[in-house]
Every structure is written in structure tokens, then in C-alpha cells.
Amino acid sequence: MIPCGEEEVDEAIKSAHSAYLKWSKLSGMERARFMLEAARIIRVNACNWSQKIAKNGNIYTSSLRMVFLYLGQHIQLPGGSFAYTRREPLGVCVGIGAWNYPFQIAAWKSAPAMACGNAMVFKPSPMTPVTAVMLAEIYKEAGVPDGLFNVVQGGAETGGLLCHHPMVAKVSFTGSVPTGKKIMEMAAKGVKQVTLELGGKSPLIIFKDCELENAIKGALMANFLTQGEVCCNGTRVFVQREIMPQFLEEVVKRTKAIPVGDPMCEATRMGALISKPHMEKVLGFIKQAKEQGAKVLCGGEQFVPNDPKLKDGYFVSPCVLDNCRDDMTCVKEEIFGPVMSVLPFDTEEEVLQRANNTTFGLASGVFTRDIARAHRVAENLQAGTCYINNYNVGPVEVPFGGYKMSGFGRENGQVTIEYYSQLKTVVVEMGDVESIF
Ligand SMILES: NC(=O)C1=CN([C@@H]2O[C@H](COP(=O)(O)OP(=O)(O)OC[C@H]3O[C@@H](n4cnc5c(N)ncnc54)[C@H](O)[C@@H]3O)[C@@H](O)[C@H]2O)C=CC1
Numbered sequence: 001m002i003p004c005g006e007e008e009v010d011e012a013i014k015s016a017h018s019a020y021l022k023w024s025k026l027s028g029m030e031r032a033r034f035m036l037e038a039a040r041i042i043r044v045n046a047c048n049w050s051q052k053i054a055k056n057g058n059i060y061t062s063s064l065r066m067v068f069l070y071l072g073q074h075i076q077l078p079g080g081s082f083a084y085t086r087r088e089p090l091g092v093c094v095g096i097g098a099w100n101y102p103f104q105i106a107a108w109k110s111a112p113a114m115a116c117g118n119a120m121v122f123k124p125s126p127m128t129p130v131t132a133v134m135l136a137e138i139y140k141e142a143g144v145p146d147g148l149f150n151v152v153q154g155g156a157e158t159g160g161l162l163c164h165h166p167m168v169a170k171v172s173f174t175g176s177v178p179t180g181k182k183i184m185e186m187a188a189k190g191v192k193q194v195t196l197e198l199g200g201k202s203p204l205i206i207f208k209d210c211e212l213e214n215a216i217k218g219a220l221m222a223n224f225l226t227q228g229e230v231c232c233n234g235t236r237v238f239v240q241r242e243i244m245p246q247f248l249e250e251v252v253k254r255t256k257a258i259p260v261g262d263p264m265c266e267a268t269r270m271g272a273l274i275s276k277p278h279m280e281k282v283l284g285f286i287k288q289a290k291e292q293g294a295k296v297l298c299g300g301e302q303f304v305p306n307d308p309k310l311k312d313g314y315f316v317s318p319c320v321l322d323n324c325r326d327d328m329t330c331v332k333e334e335i336f337g338p339v340m341s342v343l344p345f346d347t348e349e350e351v352l353q354r355a356n357n358t359t360f361g362l363a364s365g366v367f368t369r370d371i372a373r374a375h376r377v378a379e380n381l382q383a384g385t386c387y388i389n390n391y392n393v394g395p396v397e398v399p400f401g402g403y404k405m406s407g408f409g410r411e412n413g414q415v416t417i418e419y420y421s422q423l424k425t426v427v428v429e430m431g432d433v434e435s436i437f
Helices: 006-023 028-048 057-068 102-115 129-140 156-164 177-189 210-226 242-254 276-291 348-354 371-380
Strands: 074-076 082-089 092-096 121-125 150-152 168-174 191-195 203-206 238-239 295-298 321-322 339-345 363-367 385-388 421-428
Touching: 006 092, 006 121, 006 156, 028 057, 028 102, 028 129, 092 156, 102 121, 102 168, 121 156, 129 150, 129 421, 156 168, 156 421, 168 177, 168 242, 177 191, 177 242, 203 210, 203 348, 203 371, 210 242, 210 339, 210 363, 238 242, 238 348, 242 295, 242 321, 242 339, 276 295, 276 321, 276 339, 348 371, 363 371, 371 385
Parallel strands: 092 121, 092 168, 121 150, 168 191, 203 238, 203 363, 238 339, 321 339, 363 385
Antiparallel strands: 074 082, 082 421, 295 321
């Protein structure tokens, strides 16, 4: 793939800008018609695509709902005068995505952006260039005007061109913390708005009074979904000491039983990692964890499935690490692979302090039957999301985003409107002008 250079990026942004000028003048209802049609196309074709792509049909319905919620305020002033506020689009928004949920990221950014009257130029990760183009084709088929959603391909350089372009009003980025910082720096030069959805090292706290079966299921969901390549995974699993033996026994038994292999097979629950370098990075974290004193209870090795066509895949057997300490690299850094680090704790106060002792703050979770404790812990965890008695539940109605170095801004839910629009205040005088001059 030849990356898009200055000329292509400029062309994509200019065509997006002319589409935006017309699109932004449509009513919310008119825009919603196109978005709903895109949703229909996704649903009709769902069976031909992977489930992950198909699920995104929801996104368009939710963006439609947003259009209806696109409301301003009316503020009364003395003497019958008043002010009102309008939510207006920003203009051309740039979306830059990571490789782990390529269709979903493109949809989560473009649907609300377009519903709010903006245009979007999207750059997928060079590791996953195809599904954003599929989304562009869907929009086209749905009748969305040409140029309103443009895809440019390329890596860091192309991303930089997008961030620096003077006609871009906003950059919405999903990816790693180091890249997020660069994006923010580049956007700052043009005083452009930024949304950053970055990485995490989220805590999952399991109290001894929990429903253990649910906590075990939750811990597996929090670590092994999409072979652990999920930003909000709960990879630091704090388990209250009294229930540690039962927890580990059951978690290890079930982890060993996870069918790893061809993701197109119905029975498979875990596929290959994205690339060879990434697999090596994940295996490197596991090696280092062992050197630092962690005990591998299961998995953590390159896995070669029996099927000969899969022999060159980058599979890693799901891994549970015991004997972990808070200062170990595997507990501090995002691994982005199927690796669960388990840590014992004694008291609520202690575990909260340890759970928050991180620069990340994307998500968190707590399992307990004590309702007061659940809400107290949720209040005290420094993270953008806290799951109580579940993990990795992400309906599009629910806002998603980080605290601390996991980023800022929110995706999904009604609140997304605030991140894809700007507020105009209109002040209306009903009397005469009072002047001091
Ligand atoms: N919070 C969230 O919603 C999510 C966060 N992530 C995070 O993403 C990371 C993994 O994804 P990667 O693709 O490896 O991240 P990455 O940061 O390497 O790349 C993300 C995107 O930024 C582009 N890029 C890289 N350098 C750039 C630069 N200097 N200027 C402009 N664009 C640049 C890449 O081409 C890619 O499209 C993990 O840290 C993960 O936690 C992933 C999914 C969701």
C-alpha cells in the first residue's frame, strides 16, 4: 500500500469540506434518513461479515437518536430579552484509528460526527486498511454525499499531515498513549479540538463476598476477549486473599479450555494476534514477568494449531500469572495480549489505593454482593468506566472514554454530541440599547 501524501490528504480534506457545507445545512431529520439507510445496509449484509462488524448496526440507530437530542437552551434575561444556544457542527473532523477494532472505531467516530453535521476524513491503521473502506462504500450506497466520509491510507506521516491541515477542526484519535501525546501536540499548533481514546491497565477488584461464578466469568471476559487486544481490559485482577485458591483453580481450568484457532470457526473463542512483532512483544512481557518472579499458571506460549493452514499464525495460549506484585512490568504496562495478572489483597482501602496507583484510567470493575461497597468503590476508582458485577459491556448508548493518561473526550451515548459540535450563544435584545457612551 502506498501511503497517502500531502496532495491526497489535501484533496480528501477539501472534498470533505465542500460536502460539509451542504450537509451541515440539512435538518437533523434529513441527515438521519441517510444514517438509518446505512444502518439498514449493515444489518442486511450482517451475515456475510463477521459478528463484530455486524454489531455496529446499532451505532447508526444511536446516532439517529442523537440527532433528535441535538438541543439548545433558552435563557431568560431582564426586560423580556433572552438568549438561546445552538449546537453547531465543527466542520471537517479527522478520525485516526487503531488496528484492534477497525470497523467499530471508524463507525464510532464517523456516525456521531456526521449526525452532528460534520464531515470526516478517516485514517485507519496501516495494519487494518480495509474495513474503513467498506464503511465508506456503505455510506455511499446509503446516499451520503460524496466526500462527506473520506478514507486516507497511511501511517504516522499521513496522520501528521491530517493533524496539521489548516482546514481540519478536530482530531479524534484512538491508539496508544505515546501517539496520543503527539496528536495533541500537533493539534495544539492549530488550536484544534481533540478527543483521545488511549490505552489502559485497568483494575478488576473481586471481593470475597462476590458471586464467584460471575466474578470468574467476568475476569475471563475482562482479559481474553479479542485475544486480549482490548484497551479497556481489566488486566490487573485483584482478588481478596480468602477466595484466591478457589478463584485461581477455576480461572486456570477455564483458561486452559479456551479454544484457540481459526476465528471463522463457530467454536473458536480466541484467534491470532495482529502481527509477528506484536506476538513477540507479548511473549517478551511474559518472559520478563517470569524473570521478575511471576508464576505462569497456564499458557503464555506461542501456540501452533493442528490445522496446517494456521501454522504460521501468531497465536499465543491464554496466560494466567500468579505471584504478581504491583511493581512488576506485567502489572504496570499495557500488554495488549491474552495475559491476566492476578494480585491478592486484604482490605478495601488497600485495594483502592493500589488500583488507582497507575497513570492510566480507562476502565475498572468490581465484583461484590455488598451494594454500598459496590457504589463506594465505583466512586473511588479513578477511571472513565466502572463495571459493577460484570466487565467489558459496551452498549452504544453508554459513554466511553478515559481518565488520566487514558485520554479525554467521550465516545458513544448522548454526550458525544458535545465532542462533535460547538456551542453558539445568541443574545436577543428586546428593548433599547443602554450605552455608557
Ligand atoms: N481507548 C480506546 O478506545 C482504545 C485504545 N486503543 C489503544 O491503541 C493501542 C494499540 O493500537 P495501535 O494501532 O498500536 O496504536 P498507535 O498509537 O501505534 O496507532 C494508532 C493510529 O495512529 C497512527 N499514528 C501513529 N503515529 C502517528 C503520528 N505520529 N501521527 C499521527 N498518527 C499516527 C497509526 O497509523 C494508527 O492509525 C493500544 O495502546 C490500545 O490500548 C485501542 C483501541 C481502543
